[in-house]
Amino acid sequence: MKKLLNLSALSLFSILLSACASPATAEELSAQPINIENVIIAEGRLEPIEYTEVAFSASGIIENVLIAEGKDVAAGELIAILENTAALEAEVKRAETAVLEEVSLAYQALRDAQQQVDNYSIPSRFDAMTSTEAAAAMKIEVDKARFDYEPYMGYDNPRGYIKDLEEILENAWARYNQALEWIEREAALDAAELRLTQANADHSNLQESGSSAVQNNFSAAQIALSNAELRSPISGRVADLNL
Incomplete structure (x- = not known):
């Protein structure tokens, strides 16, 4: 229903009309009283x-x-x-708390990711390189070592020159994995920074609709409360x- x-x-207006004349010097005249009846009757509606x-x-x-x-x-x-209404108010509060918790979690994730990057010991072989450059260089070494070793991969008991080729390939793979780990730690740091940026934006724009899940949940809870x-x-x- x-x-x-x-x-x-309602706006009611009362208007009082009055007229006044200044006294002037004149002869005194005798006036006779006259009875005048002037009545207006009307209907209306405010x-x-x-x-x-x-x-x-x-x-x-x-x-x-x-x-x-x-x-x-x-x-x-x-x-x-x-x-x-009380339940809807609680839902709005929970949604707002979720936004605040996401900010806290994002800060912690950023600290953890930064620590992982700081704790990474960059091999001297990677000096003057970025993580991407190091991975590309190590991939070239892996490809060359594999090309040299693959003709001898079927030997049951590799020795001498073949054994050396096998070790060269294993070492190349190890250095390549080190470069990949460096890339992964930096990528995790970038993702953590992006997460914190989004969390702070959600917190700053709680009253506006947005694209993030936590912000949408808060907006939906507010709309439901407003409708009640x-x-x-x-x-x-x-x-x-x-x-």
């Missing part, structure tokens, strides 16, 4: 200068009506609430309360 509330803002109907945006059972019919209300004033509250869109007087 649609729940309607009529609000009216109309509000602004009129609106408001209703809940969501269905439910009304828990409390805060404004009585005939009372004045201010724009934005709470008029009535549905019975599930009936507020006056204008300042005026409750003309008809039909809830």
Whole structure:
């Protein structure tokens, strides 16, 4: 059932017309009293200068009506609430807490990722290289060592020159994996920085809709709470309360 509330803002004007003449010097005249009867009878109706109907945006059972019919209300004033408002308020609080927790977790993830990068011991072979450059250089070494060793891979008991080729390939793989680990730690740090940036943005823009999951959850909780509250869109007087 649609729940309607009529609000009216009445503006009544009283105008008093009067005329006064300054006394002038004149001869005194005797005047005879005259009875004049001038009566106007008319019917009319006062109309509000602004009129609106408001209703809940969501269905439910009304828990409390805060404004009585005939009372004045201010724009934005709470008029009535549905019975599930308390649960919705708790959901908004939980969603807001989730945003704050994400900021804390993002800070911790950034600290952990930074520590992993700081603790990585860059091999001297990688001096003056970036992690990407080191990985590319080590991949070339792996390809060459594998090319040299593959013709002898079927030997049951590799010795001498073949054994040396095998060790060269193993060492090349080890250095290549070191370069990949360096890349992975830096990538984890970049991801942690991005996560913290997003978390801080969500926290700063809690009142706005966004693309992140935590921000969307908060916005949805706020909308649900707003739909469970009936507020006056204008300042005026409750003309008809039909809830």
